[in-house]
Amino acid sequence: MKALDAILRKLGAMTIGGVWRLGFAARFFMAVLRYSGQSFLRLPLMIREVYFSGVLSLLIILVSGLFVGLVLGLQGYDILQRFGSSDALGVMVALSLLRELGPVVAALLFASRAGSAVTAEIGLMKTTEQLQAMDMMAVNPLARVVAPRFWGGVISMPLLAAMFSAMGIFGGWLIGVVAIGVDDGAFWSQMRAAVSFRYDVLNGVIKSFVFGVAVSWIAVFEGYDCQPTAEGVSRAITRTVVYSALAILALDFVLTSFMFRGL
Amino acid sequence: MSRTTLDLWVGLFVALGFASLVFLAVKVGSYSDVSRSSTYSVKARFDNIGGLKIRAPVKSAGVLVGRVGSIKLDRQSFRAIVRLDINSKYREFPADTGASILTSGILGEQYVGLDPGGEEAVLKDGDTLQFTQSAIVLEKLIGQFLFNKAAETPASAH
Numbered sequence: 001m002k003a004l005d006a007i008l009r010k011l012g013a014m015t016i017g018g019v020w021r022l023g024f025a026a027r028f029f030m031a032v033l034r035y036s037g038q039s040f041l042r043l044p045l046m047i048r049e050v051y052f053s054g055v056l057s058l059l060i061i062l063v064s065g066l067f068v069g070l071v072l073g074l075q076g077y078d079i080l081q082r083f084g085s086s087d088a089l090g091v092m093v094a095l096s097l098l099r100e101l102g103p104v105v106a107a108l109l110f111a112s113r114a115g116s117a118v119t120a121e122i123g124l125m126k127t128t129e130q131l132q133a134m135d136m137m138a139v140n141p142l143a144r145v146v147a148p149r150f151w152g153g154v155i156s157m158p159l160l161a162a163m164f165s166a167m168g169i170f171g172g173w174l175i176g177v178v179a180i181g182v183d184d185g186a187f188w189s190q191m192r193a194a195v196s197f198r199y200d201v202l203n204g205v206i207k208s209f210v211f212g213v214a215v216s217w218i219a220v221f222e223g224y225d226c227q228p229t230a231e232g233v234s235r236a237i238t239r240t241v242v243y244s245a246l247a248i249l250a251l252d253f254v255l256t257s258f259m260f261r262g263l
Numbered sequence: 264m265s266r267t268t269l270d271l272w273v274g275l276f277v278a279l280g281f282a283s284l285v286f287l288a289v290k291v292g293s294y295s296d297v298s299r300s301s302t303y304s305v306k307a308r309f310d311n312i313g314g315l316k317i318r319a320p321v322k323s324a325g326v327l328v329g330r331v332g333s334i335k336l337d338r339q340s341f342r343a344i345v346r347l348d349i350n351s352k353y354r355e356f357p358a359d360t361g362a363s364i365l366t367s368g369i370l371g372e373q374y375v376g377l378d379p380g381g382e383e384a385v386l387k388d389g390d391t392l393q394f395t396q397s398a399i400v401l402e403k404l405i406g407q408f409l410f411n412k413a414a415e416t417p418a419s420a421h
Binding site: 047048050051054055058094098156158159160162163165166167169188191192193195196197200201205 | 269270272273275276277279280281283284286287288290291292318327
């Protein structure tokens with residue numbers, strides 16, 4: 001009986017703690033948005049963050065995009081040639097990349113490459129009391145540290161996803177046209193006939209923007225809210241990666257059900 | 264405030280990102296979609312549209328000339344009313360042009376094929392096509408075939 005009581009207590013505490021934290025995260029988000037104007041005025045800060053979260057993620061994004069495209073080329077050809085429609089390989093590669101794989105996989109990579117780094121940086125700043133020191137000097141850490149990192153991520157994410165998709169289509173082309181020998185003209189013309197800019201490309205960009213906001217928000221919040229100890233920072237980084245992945249996949253389902261209903 | 268090497272990398276990154284977007288828009292997607300340019304619409308009534316979808320292509324002699332704008336059911340006659348948005352470039356379709364619902368390939372999508380007639384007058388916005396041919400529904404075709412077969416051979420004694 002006592003054990004059950006303890007379990008129930010723990011469950012209740014976890015639930016209340018979670019809701020509490022969610023509320024704080026929402027308030028934190030609003031505060032970051034409020035101080036964003038100041039950090040937009042100080043462009044070099046923002047450019048620095050675009051460099052750290054965008055440019056430094058470039059290599060992993062491009063290489064992964066290429067490999068995903070190569071795999072899509074092989075798998076797509078294997079499936080399509082059963083139906084005698086291997087000419088549609090371009091369509092399959094382009095649509096799966098633009099609609100799903102581009103935004104989702106790029107966001108997952110971005111969360112583990114850049115999101116974790118942002119959490120670690122802000123967490124360590126908090127642990128070493130740099131944030132408090134800034135506050136003492138009447139420098140708002142939200143405007144000086146958090147908002148530029150948030151917006152750096154939000155700006156980088158759609159660009160990275162677009163590069164991922166472009167690289168993936170190049171990979172699919174390499175396998176399909178160069179290696180296997182699907183007709184080059186059919187590959188591109190079928191792709192262009194089936195992919196619409198507004199429906200497929202733009203919806204993919206919207207998706208990656210939403211993922212960018214979610215990942216950046218989680219990353220800066222976990223860093224800001226971490227326990228100021230070595231263990232606390234490491235836990236915060238783990239949480240960033242786990243929560244980001246969950247948020248990306250759940251949001252992807254929600255967005256897809258709004259965007260692609262087959263009409 | 265002076266320029267740094269960091270700016271160069273960020274500039275390269277942003278340029279590359281936008282270049283990818285342009286590539287996706289121009290090379291991969293059909294940015295110059297027919298639906299973007301001005302169109303005129305004509306109506307066509309079909310007994311059965313099969314699996315025709317909104318935004319399906321409208322082709323004449325295999326050339327894309329427009330897209331299906333909307334599909335509705337006529338409540339009086341219970342026939343399907345399909346609105347065809349045809350690119351204003353192609354204004355010269357005769358008034359007795361016929362429309363049929365065709366399928367590209369065996370597993371391909373369904374589209375509307377226009378067969379130009381011989382009349383002098385041309386189609387105008389809001390016109391209704393007189394001659395239409397419905398989609399071929401495989402189940403009906405098979406049913407008809409079986410029915411004919413059964414009619415041919417008198418039922419053997421059982």
